[in-house]
Amino acid sequence: MAEPDPRVERLSGTKRELLSRWLAGSPAAAAPETGAERTVAAIWREVLDLGEVGRDDDYFALGGDSVHAIVIVAKLEEAGLRITAQDLFDLATVRGVAERAVLGAVPSVAAGPSRTEHPLGPMQEGMLYHSAGGSGPGAYVVQVCCSLTGELDPAAFRAAWAAVLAATPALRGSFGWAGRAEPHQVVAATAEPDVEFLDWRDRGVPERAEALAEYLDRDRERGFDLGRAPLFRLALMRESATGWRCVWTHHHLILDGWSQQLVLADVLASYAALQTGAEPRLPRRPAMPDYLDWLRPRDAAADLAFWGRQFAGLPGPSRIAGPGCVRGQVLAPRRGEVAVTVPESATAALNSLCRGHGLTVSTVLYGVWGLLLGELCASADVVFGVTVSGRPPSLPGATELVGMLINTLPLRVRCTGEAAVLPWLRELRDRLAGMREHGHLPLSRITRAIGLNRGETLFDTIVVIENFPVAVTGGTSGALAIGDVRTLVDEGYPLVLEAVPGAEIRLRARHDPSRLTAAEVRGMLDACTGCLDALVADPAQPVCRLRARLAERHRLSREQEFLDRRDSAGQQLRTARRRGAADIGGTHAGEGS
Known part of the structure; x- marks a missing residue:
């Protein structure tokens, strides 16, 4: 049996799949024909790190996701082709994007004079x-x-x-x-x-x-x-x-x-x-x-109206932890952390499902978290925070800008009903794209537009997908080898779910241990990973069935946690009794000597 080629082993799952199709004799992809198609294909090759891209190749099948979309749309803008991220998701081919792109003047990317x-x-x-x-x-x-x-x-x-x-x-x-x-x-x-x-x-x-x-x-x-x-x-x-x-x-x-x-x-x-x-x-x-200049002429009233429509009829906030932000003060205790890894085989299956149905892994994770909150809050209509890059593709040089552009936006998820899971996730994907278009407002203004008073919180959990372009994660830089890279931060929420994509998806939950125990958080993550498995196994099932499976996994996880704690407490009690008996025996022996 031939040894695996290490060059192939280093490739991502997407690139290995594309290579296997080529080796199997798949027909050659049709080459881009128009100037616009060649521009789009060249940018896809650069951003997605691919050799060749055909005019009818599918964006998601090539490994594209929401963060790649930010970079691609920005580079197309710089090349004089104007589209939105939603256009990219909907059309998903070089041919379709090139046909939709609006030809405009190439914007200047020169940075202006520094301001004090x-x-x-x-x-x-x-x-x-x-x-x-x-x-x-x-x-x-x-x-x-x-x-x-x-x-x-x-x-x-x-x-x-x-x-x-x-x-x-x-x-x-x-x-x-x-x-x-x-x-x-x-x-x-x-x-x-x-x-x-x-x-x-x-x-x-x-x-x-x-x-x-x-x-x-x-x-x-x-x-x-x-x-x-x-x-x-x-x-x-x-x-x-x-x-x-x-x-x-x-x-x-x-x-x-x-x-x-x-x-x-x-x-x-x-x-x-x-x-x-x-x-x-x-x-x-x-x-x-440069970002603030881009932001200044925006129609804030239209953005606020968008958020008002998004949350019309929301039954109430979605909170799972006790109070901890007192009179606007983030107390910032030492954070607890619970981490789980989605195995490589399960991650590959999830990636394949997403590529085949025009979805991103981040959209699936948002959907699963919404289902979990539905169970924890006993609600069919929940809201939580999502962190977005805040980098508008229409701003020249947005992907190279250094500053604080991210924003936390409220995502509403209706998590019940007989609708099939895949259309439900695609609708969620489209809603996320709309949110990003209107997401350049402070969260406090958005919550007031929804109808909350100042100081009221709409949610107490946020989901952060760490899939921005990474310069330093480990490896070698010149004569220095960099390793064991980790980031510690307190975002001010009792529970922050951080997802790190890769060959294995890493889920890390940072939590305030005074408001949520590690056992509670561990049960949540176990329910989420079980839900991902159930989704991949049966993507045609209705949302209500997937939620029921998540609820059952969460119940079993909590029961097992209880049994483990009971057994541990029993073992500690027996050990203490043996030590006590030994101490008593030693005392008696000393008295008789």
Whole structure:
């Protein structure tokens, strides 16, 4: 039997499937014919990392998803072809997209002059309100941790960060509100990176792990003075001759996850240049004022009317945890985390189902979470938060912009009825596309448009799909090997479900242990993975049957959790009794001696 080709093994599931079809003698795809088709195909090849794309190839079958759509639509706009993400989902072929695309002038992508002050973006408004309103200092503090292995030059590492800080206005931003009707962001002309070097080479592995945990706790509680730039700092802990631990801490107000990766890519490129004796040559990226200029002429009244229609007749909020945000304050205790992995075979089956039916994995995960909330809230009509990139494809350079553009939007899911699951999911996919078109408002304004009073919460769980373009996840960058990358953050909600796509989908639930126990969260994730299996096994079933299967899986999971706790408590009691008997016996023996 022939050994597997390692080059094939490194390919994604989608690319292996396409390769197997080609090897099986599938007919060659029809080549693009018109200029517009060739432009669309070239952009698909670049973004989806494919060799050839035919004019009738299906976008989803090629591995496209909602984040790829953001990049593709933006690049088409830059090429003078204007479509929406919904057009891409509906038409799904090069031919269809090229026929629908509206020919327009190629927009300029040159960044304008730097501004020293500008207003806040939609997400920043809510974050600043909570951060400045007495919340714990760790609220919205992001900590990115990784290991670095190799010949690290500390001076060049610091110089690389200094170069990126000088080139990136968002990193020099701070926030002010005194004497103003509205808070604003201030960009300092210059700033110096705060880099701390620690020597942990005299500590063993357990001691280093304990020291890192203690450092992260202190670092998070230290927080930031939001009126003083830069709102980030770094620590490098030397663990051996060639081993380091790096912690990059920043406030979420200045960067979203997409921007975080752009900054890290620039730092690594600068460090590589400095190592060779060259000056770093960094790209001139768009900045927050470019987004705010795009946002200013939008019809906010039309956006608010959209949200009012979306939530007409909603029976009420969907909350599963006890109170924890007191008078607008995010308390930010140390978060608990429960994680599960969807096995590679199950992930491949789910991806295949999505490709075959014009869906994205993120849409399926949203649908499953809606079904779970329906059970937990005993409701057929629920709402939860979804985090969107907030990067409008019609903004030139949107995919290269560094700042805080993400937004949390309320997603309503009606989770019962005899409708088949696949049409229900496609309707959910289309609703998500509409939400993104109207999603450039602060969540507080959306909830007021829905009819809630200030301070009322519509939901207490959010779902975050971490599928933005990633520059640093591990591997090698020049002479440095990067590993064990993890991000710690408190978004201010009692439960945040984070899904990380890949060969195996990773589901991580960050929760406030004072409001939801780890056992409760574990039962939720088990119900979700069971629901995914049931969906793949029978995609033609009605929504009500899939929900019933999820409910049964959740019930069984909670029962097993109860039995495990009972057995554990019984074992602890028996152990304590044996120790007590031994202590008594030892005392009697001593008295008789």
